[in-house]
Amino acid sequence: MNWSWTVAADVFPLLLGGLVVTVEATIMGAAVAYVLGLFLAIMKRSHNRPLALTVYWMSEFIRRTPLLVQLYFLFYVLPDLGLFLSPLAAGVIGLGLHFSTYTSEVFRAGIDNVPKGQWEASRSLNYNPLQTWRYVILPQAIPPMIPPLANYLITMFKETPLLAAITVIELFNAANIYSNSYYKYLEPMTLVGLLFLLVSIPAAYLAMRLEKKYTVRR
């Protein structure tokens, strides 16, 4: 098995195209995961018990089943029920939905960690709920959430090759299609690994910096 630069040069443009799709899917998926996760966390805290329980069990269900199965469901089963999603849309929704159940736990923990006295203090200052969230709770809840949220972003990035199963041509699938036609695995898969590292190492470094920045207080 010998490394061939010709093969590497041949496959590289295809991989760059795939990397763009991978990054797009990650960013859009993360947007879904963050927004939906925040709503899930708020609903889980609701005083309306049926609502809180429903949301709790729904997110447990999503969290305890494999992402790959969920992707197949979104892609192959939903169209039969009348909802037709493009491969990328199904992938973004699948990633976002799956990881929103994880991020919701981050949000929940962040909010729960604000000491009870802070809520009482807000009330004694006669703050309304909006002011309470805006000036007291969120400024204390958000900073500790940032490092774990950044870590989930990196995890999602590494999970994107699962989208290959529903025909999204992201980084891994681009390499796989090439490999299937030319029977070369060494160069395409090595480059895929390197390209993933190229993005995830700086991202991990950044996440570490964030962690340092936001955990020193208290």
Added chain:
Amino acid sequence: MTLSFLRKPLEILVVTAVAGLAMGAVAQADTLEKLRKQGYATVAVANEPPYSDIKADGYVTGAAPDVARAVMKKLGVPELKAQVVPYGSMIPALLARRVDMATSGLYIKPNRCESIIYSEPDLCGAEAFAVAKGNPHNIKTYEDIAANPDVTMTTCAGCAEELYAKERGVKQNQIKVFTDPPSGIKMLQQGRVDVFALSGLGTQDLLRKTNDPNLELVMPVKGVPIGCAGAAFNPEDTAFREAYDTALAELKESGEFASIIEPYGFSAEATFEVKRDDFCPGN
């Protein structure tokens, strides 16, 4: 002479290493002997009926494995164990010796012959498309797909149909490879693609099982050659391949060959008319 105490151990080391290498080489050279000893051969199949079919209990059948099983029995290997391998990965699997042979209707193609060796042809068949009822885009050939950039097709990654399409001008972005043939049919039913392309009998079998009145078969696809498959081997296993060919020829002569493949819908006549050299001279 200060190092003389090292001599003995070194000698032993060298001798063992050489012997080990030699034994390794022998094992490489005689795959068939190894298979006889272990009593089974590991074969790569694609799970594409009627070419190859894995039953729910794991028993491998289908026209190509059945022929291989009969041949291997003659060669003294009673059992086949199947591994499902996508078409595109069969050649790497053979080269890495993850499987002993590929018996799955892997068409004999010049680009594949560069990497592996084939038996004489066993299964020949025409190509087919599956399209929506009434063939709305009027797709009869790969050239028709190439002519209309809005039309998309699906087929397996790295299989002959993908090659036919690209050779005839179909753009990469018109081809969405499926993970397995039934998923490809699903994509066609849901309108994700306009054309499903695969071997004639494979497509026919899928359409019969899907039994969807909104799909129809286009067969044969004009402008592409009849595809002929053979059992595929690691290029070092020439002796194994020769033995296989001899046994296969006996099987063809005795009429047993026809009685194996014809129930699956393949024509033994079509196979008898071609030779490996027609596709890959000197392979």
